[in-house]
Amino acid sequence: MAQVEKRRVVITGVGMVTPLGTDVDSNWSALCKGKSGIGPITRFDASSLRCQIAGEVKDFHARDFMDEKFVKRFDPFIQYAMAASVMALQDAEFRPGQYDPNRVGVVIGTACGTNSYFENAHRLVLQGKLNKVPPFFLLNDSGNMVSAVVAIRFGAKGPNHCPMEACAAGTSAIGIAFRLIQNGEADMVIAGGADAGVTPTCIASLDNLGALATRWNNEPEKASRPFDAKRDGFVTSEGSGVVVLEALDTALRRSAKIYGEVIGFARNCDAYHYTSPTPNGEGQAECIRLALRDAGIAPEDVDYINAHGTSTVLNDVAETKAIKKVFASHARKLAVSSNKSMTGHMWGGSGAVEVIFSLLTIRDGVIPPTINYETPDPECDLDYVPNKARRANVDIVVSNSFGFGGVNAVLVLKKLEGI
Amino acid sequence: MDVFELVKKAICKVEPGLDESKIVPAALLKEDLDLDSLDRVELALALEDELGLYLQDEEMGDIFTVGDIVALIESKLKVEKTS
Numbered sequence: 468m469a470q471v472e473k474r475r476v477v478i479t480g481v482g483m484v485t486p487l488g489t490d491v492d493s494n495w496s497a498l499c500k501g502k503s504g505i506g507p508i509t510r511f512d513a514s515s516l517r518c519q520i521a522g523e524v525k526d527f528h529a530r531d532f533m534d535e536k537f538v539k540r541f542d543p544f545i546q547y548a549m550a551a552s553v554m555a556l557q558d559a560e561f562r563p564g565q566y567d568p569n570r571v572g573v574v575i576g577t578a579c580g581t582n583s584y585f586e587n588a589h590r591l592v593l594q595g596k597l598n599k600v601p602p603f604f605l606l607n608d609s610g611n612m613v614s615a616v617v618a619i620r621f622g623a624k625g626p627n628h629c630p631m632e633a634c635a636a637g638t639s640a641i642g643i644a645f646r647l648i649q650n651g652e653a654d655m656v657i658a659g660g661a662d663a664g665v666t667p668t669c670i671a672s673l674d675n676l677g678a679l680a681t682r683w684n685n686e687p688e689k690a691s692r693p694f695d696a697k698r699d700g701f702v703t704s705e706g707s708g709v710v711v712l713e714a715l716d717t718a719l720r721r722s723a724k725i726y727g728e729v730i731g732f733a734r735n736c737d738a739y740h741y742t743s744p745t746p747n748g749e750g751q752a753e754c755i756r757l758a759l760r761d762a763g764i765a766p767e768d769v770d771y772i773n774a775h776g777t778s779t780v781l782n783d784v785a786e787t788k789a790i791k792k793v794f795a796s797h798a799r800k801l802a803v804s805s806n807k808s809m810t811g812h813m814w815g816g817s818g819a820v821e822v823i824f825s826l827l828t829i830r831d832g833v834i835p836p837t838i839n840y841e842t843p844d845p846e847c848d849l850d851y852v853p854n855k856a857r858r859a860n861v862d863i864v865v866s867n868s869f870g871f872g873g874v875n876a877v878l879v880l881k882k883l884e885g886i
Numbered sequence: 887m888d889v890f891e892l893v894k895k896a897i898c899k900v901e902p903g904l905d906e907s908k909i910v911p912a913a914l915l916k917e918d919l920d921l922d923s924l925d926r927v928e929l930a931l932a933l934e935d936e937l938g939l940y941l942q943d944e945e946m947g948d949i950f951t952v953g954d955i956v957a958l959i960e961s962k963l964k965v966e967k968t969s
Contacts, residue, residue, distance in 0.1 A: 535902035536925075598934070602927045 480559025522704020633870025731762025737873030776805025
């Protein structure tokens, strides 16, 4: 069989809901100013937990994006994804008829899917009220419903996936979408990630696991401090990011605005531990290497790394080691920053939101900071863009996401030139 | 008990934002009120909440209008009373 040339893939629309804001502009502005979206948990009484803080989405008006019935029927994680999808398609100025519906796909990933809807339904079970369990429970509990409802809303009849790949889900979803277009299975894909895990069961479980920041209940905005020596865990937050990917040729044909090109993607698994990354960073390093190879670029071509940077003791050391392994002496010249220092960790939502922020970094020539960087950790010794955003011409970004289970996903994004 | 008012209330619960003046006995659930098959399941549950009655799937299958629901409930209430 003749080698078919891979199609180039660009991103033409972006949308997001995070603790920093419910649209892309307010998020980007907050991020560049170094604002934190973390605060005390208000959704439930967290006073018996060690960690009593989270990044809750505030001022989210679901009804601006979906009807009342939809809001009543679906878990917040699906609502966030729907809102981000509506924003992304509006931003892309997509109109039905621009593509054959059979060539439009949806890939929206999640780490956990439905949580609060589950907890509410289960309460009825415990009360013996089985006949009151909402008929929509199982639809919510099927993680893939998030991709399905977006397809139903926009008539997207092409491939439909829901990668459940922990905190790498959003990045992986965009990578899968990239492949679908690259390999000719779709012309346009709506892709991203979403989670809404600020619920009693989720937070308590992570608190008991020892994964969360516990020393900052009185100063929540300081709790997420990736790469800082005083970091002591991540901060759970919630939200969604969704992008519109298109084949470059068809995007140009419809004169779409283009944020940037996706040039490389890789996924792998540490196959090492449920929650800890490989201590020497080898699993993550290999994933970055594979993504660079897929992109056909050298390590020296990369200007900026949008880090996974969770603020856990282990992740930030392993990620730093991974970067040093892959980039060698260039690691010292790279800028590395963690959006999670401000957004907190939206799990499956984070990777997709970070891809969008990476594209805005390319567009505006501004690298958002890693906030709360106060005390250097000898094991984390790269340029983390501490505390203040930086102007820099950025052509190529590597965006990292690493999840529980040792799943890693890395995307390479590039400024579109010469078109 | 005004069964029609109860049914109206249940429909509003299932279909928030619906113009209440559209809920009249002759209104068709699907065509006039935009209630799909899943809405009908939710409507049956909402009515069961209000009335403590169990509406069986096969009974709901013969329902097309608001008036049909009212008639079904009234007949069930009558059976309950006499038995």
